[in-house]
Amino acid sequence: MKKMSKWLVPLSMSAALLAACGGNESGGESLDENNANNAGNNQSNNGESNGEQSDVVETGEADQGVEATGDESVQLDMWIHQTGEEETDFYIKRIDEFNEAHEDIFVNVEIIIDDGGSSYSDSINAALVAGNLPDILALDGPYVASFAESDIIRSIDEYISVEDLEDFVDSIIQQGSYDGELYSLGAMEASIPLYYNKDIFEEEGIEAPTTIEDAWTWDEFLTVAQDLTTEDRYGLNLFMNYGVGEWLTFMGGPFVWSNNGELISEDGSTSDGYLNSPETVESLEFIKTLFEEGVVSLTPGEMQFEEGNAAMALGGPWIAVSAENADMNWGMMPYPYKEVPKSPSGSMAYGITTLSEHPEEAFQMMHWMTNEESTIGLSEVTGMPPVRESAFNAMDKYDELPWSVMRDQVLETAHARPQTPAYPVLTDAFAQAFHAAALGEDVEETLNQQVERVERELRRFQD
Structure with missing residues (x-):
């Protein structure tokens, strides 16, 4: 078993980069005017905790229109970080649609308020110590290795198909891999022209x-x-x-x-x-x-x-x-x-926690949130480039200047930040x-x- 000091998530990761996203994290917040004007205000605090705990807002079962009946054979818990309103609404909509499309699986989602400091990782650490991590959680792409090394998330190699691997842009697979195994799938990409x-x-x-x-x-x-x-x-x-x-x-x-x-x-x-x-x-x-x-x-x-x-x-x-x-x-x-x-390159991603008792069903949810329909919709909402080549092919926006420059960078020159704990x-x-x-x-x-x-x-x- 790894030492406890290695199990705790580094406090700096929750505030990683709104630069790759235009919001509060390095993986893809809404690109509304407020976020655009405040880009960078919630940058990494260099590992220093601000001592504040995050608030948790429950959605899904409680107030999002799709209610669990109690008959579902599998219920999953999912954490996502707070984002701009339009982006958060998109996530909730896609989760509700997943619940409607899967009679035997129901996903309860919690939105963890992210103050731009250490609140998100504080919540993960508290859940890790208490042994009540959710089945699926959002994480910032550059920190996949930290989560994997800390035994917070598990490999998804046994679940993902070759077809899917080939459809994801190379940088997303590079971002999600650690020590020869794939641990996460990105929800969106990012680039800097x-x-x-x-x-x-x-x-x-x-x-x-x-x-x-x-x-x-x-x-x-x-x-x-x-x-x-x-x-x-x-x-x-x-x-x-x-x-x-x-x-x-x-x-x-x-x-x-x-x-x-x-x-x-x-x-x-x-x-x-x-x-x-x-x-x-x-x-x-x-x-x-x-x-x-x-x-x-x-x-x-x-x-x-x-x-x-x-x-x-x-x-x-x-x-x-x-x-x-x-x-x-x-x-x-x-x-x-x-x-x-x-x-x-690099943005927000999803991981399946090692405490999940239903990893196969959790992967179905992860796949749903990163499939072609989801990545196109998220790109339209946030302005961030998609993670799948099929999505680029389906979006006329990226066929013409100026957005073709960003597409070409994602497909040809994107380089993920190094994966290391x-x-x-x-x-x-x-x-x-x-x-x-x-x-x-x-x-x-x-x-x-x-x-x-x-x-x-x-x-x-x-x-």
């Missing part, structure tokens, strides 16, 4: 690339950013106002990956020689240059890009919402690269190093210091 102000580009005579093949290299990217920077306008917005948290790993990781670097070894045993590799150092030196050249601000306003005070922005799908609401003339370009095109420390280490580079600090020295932190954490899982 390079947004640009079309009016400014036209004024400056700059042509934006629209395909992966034509994506800008770092040198081209820097040159354009410099050319677009004026006394009253930045060339680029990296949304540093989101704070030092998961956003910096989600947005910044591809700089390393596109330079043929990694944050941790493939077997997950060490970060030494990876997080502080020459490739990672060079990547963060490039970030340092962006700030030294004055093309990007450490303290951008909430609507810097939308107000025309930045010509370009590396942001998630929620920026399209805020840009549209601001009535600006905007477009998308592929993520810039050094050696090979890479783009951000030490991820909460690893992501904070990278975020701290990214921020240090932005501040102009010594990149190599900072990375070596952060590697020491990660190596200490990794030893916990090697005893």
Whole structure:
């Protein structure tokens, strides 16, 4: 049996990233105006608990229209995290439809209020200690390994079909796998294109690339950013106002990956020689240059890009919402690269807990919430890209610019964040190093210091 210290969910994971989602978590909140304007306010608290417990709101059986009769042979409990109202309503609707379609299975769902801090993982830890975890729970994609290593969720290899595996985009399978087994399925994907102000580009005579093949290299990217920077306008917005948290790993990781670097070894045993590799150092030196050249601000306003005070922005799908609401003339370009095109990936997912007495029925529910119909509907509600190729094929929106850029990134260049039970420390280490580079600090020295932190954490899982 694993040590109890390994069983508890790291406190930082519940606030992981609204960057991959536009809401409160890194996996896909509603992209309403409020979420778009507050993106980043609920970033990772770097593992510090705020001491608050989450409230639990019961839905389904109590007040959602489909009531259990008591005759169902299997009743399942499911937890989902709080999201924007429209997204939450979509989840409840799909769960009600599942209950209507399955006479022998009934799902009771609870919405766990997420305060952007540690409340969701506090609830999971409390349920784990008490032995009353639900059958199915929502989790943030980068933390699958933490849940799997802690024996909170179980492998689903025996339930998923080859047809399904082939339909899910590669990054979702990569995100959901740990130690050679598949543990979760994503509910939605996420990506970060390079947004640009079309009016400014036209004024400056700059042509934006629209395909992966034509994506800008770092040198081209820097040159354009410099050319677009004026006394009253930045060339680029990296949304540093989101704070030092998961956003910096989600947005910044591809700089390393596109330079043929990694944050941790493939077997997950060490970060030494990876997080502080020459490739990672060079990547963060490039970030340092962006700030030294004055093309990007450490303290951008909430609507810097939308107000025309930045010509370009590396942001998630929620920026399209805020840009549209601001009535600006905007477009998308592929993520810039050094050696090979890479783009951000990762979002909310579902896992079946090890305490479930009905894993096969629980998988039916997981499959329902991630099938083609669900992923199309969720994409329409949230603006996040879908997780299935069949969904992309069914949605005309992604056949044309600007959304074809996001589709191509999900299908061709998406790279999942590394799956390691030490991820909460690893992501904070990278975020701290990214921020240090932005501040102009010594990149190599900072990375070596952060590697020491990660190596200490990794030893916990090697005893």
